[in-house]
Amino acid sequence: MHLGWQTKQRPDAIAVIESGGRTVTYAELDARSRQLAAALDLKPGDAIAIRMPSGAAFLEVARAAQRSGHLYTPVNTHLLPAEVEEMAQGELLIIEEVYERLLAAPGRRESEECEGRELIGDAPVKFLLDDANLPMPGELAASVAAVRPRPVAVHCVTRVQLLVTLLALEEAGPVAGDRIEHGSVIPAETMPWLARLGVTVVTQPHFPVERGRENATDVDPDDQAHLYRCRSLAEAGIPLAAGTDAPYGSADPWAVMRAAVERSGGEAPARRAALDLFTGEPQHPSRVRRLAVGSVADLCLLHVRKPSRSCPPTSYAGRSSAGGGSRRRSEHPGH
Structure with missing residues (x-):
């Protein structure tokens, strides 16, 4: 934000x-x-x-x-x-x-700030949903309308959270930059709805690989086929991006890409598509950026083996990032 x-x-x-x-x-x-x-x-x-x-x-x-x-x-x-x-x-x-x-507690001193270079733009308002205290669609729609024209980023980790969010966005009216974060469970019947609203989905395409055993026992059988969709969302015309969700998943984006392309069940993206999932614009993560001399950078430094022709590098040993010409230590990777 x-x-x-x-x-x-x-x-x-x-x-x-x-x-x-x-x-x-x-x-x-x-x-x-x-x-x-x-x-x-x-x-x-x-x-x-x-x-x-x-x-x-x-x-x-x-x-x-x-x-x-x-x-x-x-x-x-x-x-x-x-x-x-x-x-x-x-x-x-x-x-x-x-x-x-x-x-x-009374503060002992004013901290010296380490701001780095901030990105400028209308950052989305984050909505954090919880099934135990889930608002009605009309209530969420009113909250969304109250922050317009700014976009919203809604955390949706269950089927019911996604449905409430889509109903709310339908009522409030979507704007460019609205997105669903995590997109854990996306039933097939909601995909045309997402495409029509133009809502971006930020997913973790590696979780079915990393969490296969847990998903088999912890996820409702009715939701198994709809977990962390990737290729099917892109083919349905839904704007798509990805995140690592570290530390709950691998912090290495190359490992995430590799897991994504090795998925079974028809959801594996092509290699170039997997790379594009991580190169989006900050405010519009589904819009792929291209490197240009003089542009502001956000860089995760990796210590990698020489990649082979068959797969991208996967080893991770970086902790620094650079932005706007300054060197900064990395924090929790965004999604």
């Missing part, structure tokens, strides 16, 4: 709308992230792990780490304690109770 630039340009605009209807502006998010950064008092080399539900609070903690120039590790709230310990690897673990204590 490029929070630094958005806060300066439109502080009172809505940054996040949570499933219960609560809204948070860029100014509010920025203020709490500053307070958290001061309370954390991070030092060079520090890193934190965040184990909190998706929402404004998570973004505030993540932003607190980013503005201090530090790394953070998102940790799934459904993991077992031993799995959490393995992922956190000794990092300071931020959970909801710690978040509340940090906000209540």
Whole structure:
């Protein structure tokens, strides 16, 4: 969402709308992230792990780490304690109770910011849906209409979340840049609907390969055939992009591409199409960018073996990124 630039340009605009209807502006998010950064008092080399539900609070903690120039590790709230310990690897673990204590604590200092170069544009408003507190389609449509003409990015990880979102977008009216993030379950009967609305789907095409065993036992049998579609979406004329969803999936985009092209079931994209899924414009990820001298770059540095003719490189050892001529450490890859 490029929070630094958005806060300066439109502080009172809505940054996040949570499933219960609560809204948070860029100014509010920025203020709490500053307070958290001061309370954390991070030092060079520090890193934190965040184990909190998706929402404004998570973004505030993540932003607190980013503005201090530090790394953070998102940790799934459904993991077992031993799995959490393995992922956190000794990092300071931020959970909801710690978040509340940090906000209540007086800050020890104003953090020095490490903004890097912010991308400019109308970033979409993120909607984080939860089946336990899912709004009615009309309620979601009203929330979408309230932020127009800005596009929206709606997290849809279940069939019902997708259906509610499509009904809401139908009622509110789609705009360029609207997108479905994750697109975990997309039934075949919804594909013409998505194509007609022109909504981009950002998917994780490698998850059926990486999570095959888990999907076989944890996913409803009726949804099995509709998981993380790829080729069928493109063939239906639906704008398409991909993300790694690290750390919940492989952080190596080349490994994701390779898994995608080796999928079974007719969803594997061609090799060039798999590459194009990761080269989209920031505001319109389905529009493939072409490199040009002088253009702003976002680069993941990889230490790779020499690729063969038959497959792209797959080894990953990079942690740095470059943007606008400056060297930056990488954070959670976006999707």
